[in-house]
Each structure stands twice: as structure tokens, then as C-alpha cells.
Amino acid sequence: MNLDATAVTEVEGVGSKRAKDLASLGIHSVADLFAYFPYRYEDFRLADLTEAAHDEKITLQGTLFGTPSTRWYGKKxxxxxxxxxxxxxxxxxxxFNQHFLKNKLMPGQTITVHGKWDAHRLQMNVERVFLSAEEQQRQIGRLEPVYSVNASVTVSWLRKTIAQAFRQFGGEIQECLPQALLTRYKLMERARAMMLLHFPKGWEEGRQARRRMVYEELFLYELKLMWRRRLEKTETAGIAHSIDHQRLDAFIADLPFPLTAAQRRVVDEILMDMEEPERMIRLLQGDVGSGKTVVAAIALYANHLGGYQGALMVPTEILAEQHLHSLKGLLEPRGLRVIGLTGGMKAxxxxxxxxxxxxxxxxxxxxTHALIQEAVTYRNLGLVITDEQHRFGVKQRGLLREKGQNPDVLYMTATPIPRTMAITAYGDMDVSTIDELPAGRLPVETYWVKQDVWPRVIQFIQKQCQEKRQAYVICPLIEESEKVDLQNAQSVFEEIAQELAPTRVGLLHGKMAAAEKDEVMRSYAANEVQVLVSTTVVEVGVNVPNATVMVVYDADRFGLAQLHQLRGRVGRGSGASTCILVANPASETGVERMRVMTETTDGFEIARRDLELRGPGDFFGVRQSGTPEFKVADLMEDQKVLEVARADAQLLVKSDVLWEKEEYTPLRRWLQAFENAASIVD
Incomplete structure (x- = not known):
């Protein structure tokens, strides 16, 4: 029986009305019902008072004494x-509001209660009470599942419905993992694991059930990614670049600064990919200022030595202009012709x-995206590099790849991502990481100040401007309203312009046209504007070496990754730079963000702390990159399982057993279904 195709109305007690209610939770089939796991459990094991934590829910059993009393507040x-x-x-x-229990509570009676414990007052706010001996015997020691529900579905009804579904269809749950993996990791069978994840008889059984389902979920996800990568590489013949390493080594030796060990490592990884006949699909991630542009230049030169054209796509015209200037300086002395192509160019x-x-x-x-317009054709495009790849949609990135005969692809990002996030968000790519900054780069001094010292911040900006330096002042998006956003920026701009006169102050906000934004940034880059007030995050990658001050107003309204990106806009020249976070955090999370920013300038450490504070679902930039919402697995808690599942999936896709052995038939069918679904989407 195919439980994915078995409607939920087949479960006794679920009619058309109830089916609609379940559909509001995303439950349409019996398989959906089985996979709708609880997010926590009510623990009805009897607590030890000496160990009971304050404000936690516990279960107690004892003997009543004295007479119950009721106090009324109003009529109800x-x-x-x-x-x-x-x-x-x-x-x-x-x-509260259960006065009818008064006549059921008798002195000398043994009862069991469950509720929130106040350890200071030795008091419980009772949520559940079990009066009869039979009821207490049945309930004590149980772990009762609690589900995410809405107004249409109650937890108790859903609990009963899932139990009924197991009684009817539990025997139809098919195993999807081969016996070899079950034996290797001592995993319980799928049907039993699913049943116990809903209705564990004890914490250890529940833990083992979760361990099995976490591995399955992560393994199947990684298997899908590995399979997608295999199809991408094997079904489309890539370019085996023939690289003159002697000339390439001479180019690297002539660079104005030596490569870091991390840069050398990722260059080797990229070159190895380029020389293979399979297409390169690689993500290059590195912290702000780690030297990704130089690595891109080396890859483009290697591509040229193989006889091919290269393209670098960036999200904005100002970035295109800056990269064009950098690459001309590095590549044109070697005889390469480097040109620009943007929407702002004359016809x-x-x-x-x-x-x-x-x-x-x-x-x-x-x-910019002008590179992917239909009218643009290339003679022999061999390498495509996309900078700040998360700023482009999947379709846009794909269009540039299609401009050549399966060119190698290198995606770059300056948003450091912890390894667990990288191998889920970008699991179908190889990942190279520059985790080292060039020697001599001064760290940006970071300070957190309260808003009442704003006049001193203005004085500091003024002093820096008098020394011919420049500053950024960033305002947050207060509401999802451009009008409010604009008014906020305008008022800060007017205040600063008045206080810093005659220093020239510029304004950048969301309602400006792209050309206006580029003009403001050009003026700032040319030092025609000394202070830039902006409501939007200043473009990632913008390089103004003369800017030495970054002020972030209401800094607690930004995520850690955003704050780190903003801080990376300064400290790009030879002068000492400062980042000032102005904030009066209203929450402990806000305080922790400020603390982290003043303690470290390591983007990967900040990314890890950001993931801890915000959770995988809200981690900066990853949701738009396609990071999955796992039903059971937790990317923070299950990092080791993810690594193991990835390695297992990688080995399996490369081996013959997946395609030949009988016990792998369910996995083959699962991959076939995935491939068919992907072709329909495409």
C-alpha cells in the first residue's frame, strides 16, 4: 500500500470536514499524518521535589489534607x-476557573497533579489532575506528545487520530534504509521508530526513535543532493581546461602581495576542478576582506590560458565598476582584454x-544581470563566476551558465556560513573556504554605546572628517513601510547634515532608483561626499578604503551577520578603523548580539553564534538559498549525524551497490521519484 497516496479520510473518525481541518496543517495523506511529529512531550513521570526546577512543568503525587477553598473574582x-x-x-x-473540582477533592485522598512548579512558594498551578487509582496508574510515567495545532484541530483529537492511523496502517510503513546501514548504526526499524516518536514508552526509547529518524531525514536529503550533483556532472560534459602552470605560477608570483595559505588551498581546489572533464560547481566563501577577488582573478587567468573567455556577474553597477578596475589592473598587464557590460552603459x-x-x-x-540578456552571446565561455550569489535567483544564475558549452561555475559569497549550514544550503556544490585574512590587515575596533552618548559619536565623526576620512551612518528598517523607513533616514540625515556642516553628507534610501543609488555611491567612493547616511544595508563588496568609521544606529535591530557585513565596509585601507554600535537593547538577545560584536571580528565565529541565537530557519540569507525545514533533525544539535549521513550518501552514489543490490530497491525507487518530480518542476 502506498501511504502517500492513501487519503487521510481512510482513517476511522476522519470525515470530509476533519480532512479539511487536517489540510490546514499540511496533512493530506496517511503518510503526512505519520510524519507530523510532536515538537515536545508532557512528562508524567513523578518528580523529586529536591530536584524540581522553578517554573518547569512537573508531575507530583501526594495526599490531600485540609478543606479546599474557592475565591471568586467577578461572576465567572x-x-x-x-x-x-x-x-x-x-x-x-x-x-483557576475549575471550582467544580472542590467537591471531588477529599482530605486523605491520594491524587496526581501535573502543572507549573513555583519552587519559591512551594506551589503548583495545576493543569491536569488524576483522581482515580486506575487513572493515575495509567497516566504516571507516560510521555504524552504535544503537536503544533491551530483553532480547527486540538492536540487531544490529533493524538487520538494518529494513534488510530497506526492501528489501521502501521503495518504498511515500508523500510527505506538498507539493512547494512541499520546494522552499522544499530538503528531501529522505520515503522517502530515512527510509532515510538509519537508515543514513546520512555525517554530512552524516544531517544532511539529520534536518532533513527534524524539519520534517515539527513541521509535522504544528502542522498538527493549527491544524486543531483552526479546528474549535473555526468549528464553534461564539462571542459577539461589545459592550464600552463608555469605561466600561472609566474602570474601568482607577480601579484602585489603574497597569497595566504588559505588562498593557496582554495586556488588548488579550483584548479583541480577546472582540469577535470566534469563541470566545476563550487562555492567559494570567505570572510570580509579575505581576498576572494584575487582568487577569482587567478581562476580567470587559468581559464584564459586554456583558451576560454570568462565572465564575472555582480549584483550592482558600482560593484561591477570596482571589480572591473581591479581585474584590469591584475589581468591586462598579462595581455588579457577585460571589458564591462552593464545596463547603465550607452547603447x-x-x-x-x-x-x-x-x-x-x-x-x-x-x-551585472546585463550579462544574461538574450542578445548577449559569447564565442567560447569557459568559466562563470557569480559574486554575492545569494543576491541572484536560481534562474538568473542558470541563464549565465547556459551562455557557454557547460562552462565551469564558481559562486562566491562574503557571508560566512557554518559548515552544517553550508552542506545543507549548498550541499549540491563543492565548498571552498578562505578562513584566513591577509597579513597586515588591521582589525576594526568595535564599541557598543548607549543612545545618550550620541553627541560624542557626532564629535568623533567630525574629527575623522577633519582628518580627511569618511564615515557611514546606517539606520535600520524600523517597519515594513518604505514611508516610515524614509522619514527615519531623512530625519537622521537632516540632523547629521546640520551638526556636521559644512561637511558634505549624502543620503541613500530604498525609494531611490538604481541609477540614483549608484550616483550617490560613486560620489562617496570619489570622496565628494564625506558621510553617507543609509537606510539599506550598504552594498556588500563596496570598497571605499578612505572610509574609517561605521556607525550603526539602533544596532540591536540588525542580525549579527548583517552587523558583521556592515563593519566590513571599513578597515579596507591603511588607517585604523572604528565601528560604533549605538543601541539600547530591550532584550537579552539584543544585548548578546552587541557583546558578540565587541568580542570578535571572526566572521565564522559570528556566523556560528548567529546560528545559535536565531536558529537555522532565520539564519541570515540561508532561507532564500533553499535551506530545508527538517521535521526531526536540528542542525545545531545533530551536526555529527549530518556529517556521517553526508559521507554515507556520497559513498553510496559513487558505488555499484546502490544500483545492483536488492536491499537498495526502496532507495532506487525514492531517487527515481525525486528525479521525475525534478523534471516536472524544470
């Missing part, structure tokens, strides 16, 4: 109290650039 609200002897201690029990310039690409007169092109 009541507070029922009585006392109970538990483990030699007198405990107060409180029920004649664009036609000339497109003609050079088509005829092969240009070796490298740097541009």
Missing part, C-alpha cells in the same frame, strides 16, 4: 486552592562590448 472567574503532602513537604495546589558602448564578446576579442567580461 475563580481560584481553587488546597494543600497536599508530598515527600514530607506541604505543597499548595491552585486551579553604442553596449553594442561594442557585445560585439567583442561574440567575436572573442574580449577575454573577460565584468557586469
Amino acid at each position: 472567574k475563580s481560584r481553587l486552592t488546597c494543600r497536599m503532602q508530598v515527600q514530607g513537604v506541604t505543597v499548595s495546589l491552585v486551579w 553604442k558602448e553596449r553594442r561594442e562590448a557585445m560585439g567583442q564578446l561574440q567575436m572573442g576579442l574580449a577575454d573577460v567580461v565584468v557586469g
Whole structure:
């Protein structure tokens, strides 16, 4: 029986009305019902009062004494109290709006109660009470599943419905993992694990059930990624670049600064990929200022030595201009022709650039999304590099790849991502990491100040401007409203412009047209504007070496990764730089963010702390990158399992047993279904 195709109405007690209610939770089939796991359990094991934590839910059993009393508040609200002897201690029990229990509570009676424990007052706010001996015997020691529900579905009804589904269809749950993996990791069978994850008989059984389902979930996800990568690489023949390593080594030796060990490592990884006949699909991630552009230049030069054109796509025209300037300086002395192609170019310039690409007169092109327009053709595109890849959609990145005959692809990002996030968000790519900054780069001094010292911040900016330096002042997006956003920026801009006069202050906000934004940034980069007030995050990658001050107003409204990116806009020149976080955090999380920013400048450490504070679902930038929402697995808690599952999936896809052995038939069918679904989406 295919439980995915078995409608939930097949479960006794679920009619069309109830089916609609379940559909509101995303439950349509019996398989969906089985996979709708609880997010926590009510623990009905009897607690030891000496170990019971304050404000936690616990279960107690004891003997009542004295007479219960009821106090009324108005006509309908009541507070029922009585006392109970538990483990030699007198405990107060409180029920709200359950006055009808008064006549059922008798002195000398043994009862069991469950609720929130106040250790200071030796008092429990009772949520559940079990009066009969039979009821207590049945309930004590149980772990009761609690599900995420809505107004249409109650936890108790869903609990009963899932139990009924197991009675009817539990025997139809098919095993999907081969016996070899079950034996290797001592995993319980799938049907038993699913049953015990809903209705564990004890914590150890529940833990083992979860261990089995976490591994399955992560393994199947990684298997899907490995399979997708295999199809990508084997079904589309790539370019086996023939690289003159002698000339490439000479190019690297002539760079104005030596490569770091991390840069050398990732260059070797990239070159190894480029020389293979399979297409390179690699993500290069590195902290702000780690030297990704130089690595890109080396890859583009190697691509040229193999006889191919290269393209670098960036999200904005100002970034395109800066990368064009950098690559011209590095590559043109070696005889390469480097050109730009952006939407802001004049029609004649664009036609000339497109003609050079088509005829092969240009070796490298740097541009915005203009590179992927239909009219743009390349003579022999061999390498595509996308900078700040998360700023482009999947379709946009794919269009540039299609401009050549399966060119190698290198994605770059300056948003450091912890390894567990990288191998889920970008699991179908190889990941290279530059985890070292170039020697001599000064760390940015970071300070957290309260808003009442704002006048001193203004004085500091003024002093820096008098020394011919520049500053950024960033305002947060206060509401999802451009109007409010704009008013906030405008008021800060006007205040700063008045206080710093005659220093020239610029303004950048969300309602500006792209051309206006680029013009403001050009003025700032040219030092025609000394202070830039902005409501939006200043473009990642913008390089203004003369800027030495970054002020972030209401800094607690930003995530850690955003704050780190903003801080990376300064400290790019030879002068000492400062980041000032102005904030009066209203929450402990806000305080912790400020503390982290002042303690470290390591982007990978900040990314790890950000993941801890915000959780995988809200981690900066990853949701738009396609990080999955796992039903059971937790990327923080289950890092080791993820690594193991990934290695297992990688080995299996490369081996013959997946395609030949009988016990792998369910996995083959699962991959076939995935492949069919992917082709439908495409």
C-alpha cells in the first residue's frame, strides 16, 4: 500500500470536514499524518521535589489534607486552592476557573497533579489532575506528545487520530534504509521508530526513535543532493581546461602581495576542478576582506590560458565598476582584454562590448544581470563566476551558465556560513573556504554605546572628517513601510547634515532608483561626499578604503551577520578603523548580539553564534538559498549525524551497490521519484 497516496479520510473518525481541518496543517495523506511529529512531550513521570526546577512543568503525587477553598473574582472567574503532602513537604495546589473540582477533592485522598512548579512558594498551578487509582496508574510515567495545532484541530483529537492511523496502517510503513546501514548504526526499524516518536514508552526509547529518524531525514536529503550533483556532472560534459602552470605560477608570483595559505588551498581546489572533464560547481566563501577577488582573478587567468573567455556577474553597477578596475589592473598587464557590460552603459558602448564578446576579442567580461540578456552571446565561455550569489535567483544564475558549452561555475559569497549550514544550503556544490585574512590587515575596533552618548559619536565623526576620512551612518528598517523607513533616514540625515556642516553628507534610501543609488555611491567612493547616511544595508563588496568609521544606529535591530557585513565596509585601507554600535537593547538577545560584536571580528565565529541565537530557519540569507525545514533533525544539535549521513550518501552514489543490490530497491525507487518530480518542476 502506498501511504502517500492513501487519503487521510481512510482513517476511522476522519470525515470530509476533519480532512479539511487536517489540510490546514499540511496533512493530506496517511503518510503526512505519520510524519507530523510532536515538537515536545508532557512528562508524567513523578518528580523529586529536591530536584524540581522553578517554573518547569512537573508531575507530583501526594495526599490531600485540609478543606479546599474557592475565591471568586467577578461572576465567572475563580481560584481553587488546597494543600497536599508530598515527600514530607506541604505543597499548595491552585486551579483557576475549575471550582467544580472542590467537591471531588477529599482530605486523605491520594491524587496526581501535573502543572507549573513555583519552587519559591512551594506551589503548583495545576493543569491536569488524576483522581482515580486506575487513572493515575495509567497516566504516571507516560510521555504524552504535544503537536503544533491551530483553532480547527486540538492536540487531544490529533493524538487520538494518529494513534488510530497506526492501528489501521502501521503495518504498511515500508523500510527505506538498507539493512547494512541499520546494522552499522544499530538503528531501529522505520515503522517502530515512527510509532515510538509519537508515543514513546520512555525517554530512552524516544531517544532511539529520534536518532533513527534524524539519520534517515539527513541521509535522504544528502542522498538527493549527491544524486543531483552526479546528474549535473555526468549528464553534461564539462571542459577539461589545459592550464600552463608555469605561466600561472609566474602570474601568482607577480601579484602585489603574497597569497595566504588559505588562498593557496582554495586556488588548488579550483584548479583541480577546472582540469577535470566534469563541470566545476563550487562555492567559494570567505570572510570580509579575505581576498576572494584575487582568487577569482587567478581562476580567470587559468581559464584564459586554456583558451576560454570568462565572465564575472555582480549584483550592482558600482560593484561591477570596482571589480572591473581591479581585474584590469591584475589581468591586462598579462595581455588579457577585460571589458564591462552593464545596463547603465550607452547603447553604442553596449553594442561594442557585445560585439567583442561574440567575436572573442574580449577575454573577460565584468557586469551585472546585463550579462544574461538574450542578445548577449559569447564565442567560447569557459568559466562563470557569480559574486554575492545569494543576491541572484536560481534562474538568473542558470541563464549565465547556459551562455557557454557547460562552462565551469564558481559562486562566491562574503557571508560566512557554518559548515552544517553550508552542506545543507549548498550541499549540491563543492565548498571552498578562505578562513584566513591577509597579513597586515588591521582589525576594526568595535564599541557598543548607549543612545545618550550620541553627541560624542557626532564629535568623533567630525574629527575623522577633519582628518580627511569618511564615515557611514546606517539606520535600520524600523517597519515594513518604505514611508516610515524614509522619514527615519531623512530625519537622521537632516540632523547629521546640520551638526556636521559644512561637511558634505549624502543620503541613500530604498525609494531611490538604481541609477540614483549608484550616483550617490560613486560620489562617496570619489570622496565628494564625506558621510553617507543609509537606510539599506550598504552594498556588500563596496570598497571605499578612505572610509574609517561605521556607525550603526539602533544596532540591536540588525542580525549579527548583517552587523558583521556592515563593519566590513571599513578597515579596507591603511588607517585604523572604528565601528560604533549605538543601541539600547530591550532584550537579552539584543544585548548578546552587541557583546558578540565587541568580542570578535571572526566572521565564522559570528556566523556560528548567529546560528545559535536565531536558529537555522532565520539564519541570515540561508532561507532564500533553499535551506530545508527538517521535521526531526536540528542542525545545531545533530551536526555529527549530518556529517556521517553526508559521507554515507556520497559513498553510496559513487558505488555499484546502490544500483545492483536488492536491499537498495526502496532507495532506487525514492531517487527515481525525486528525479521525475525534478523534471516536472524544470
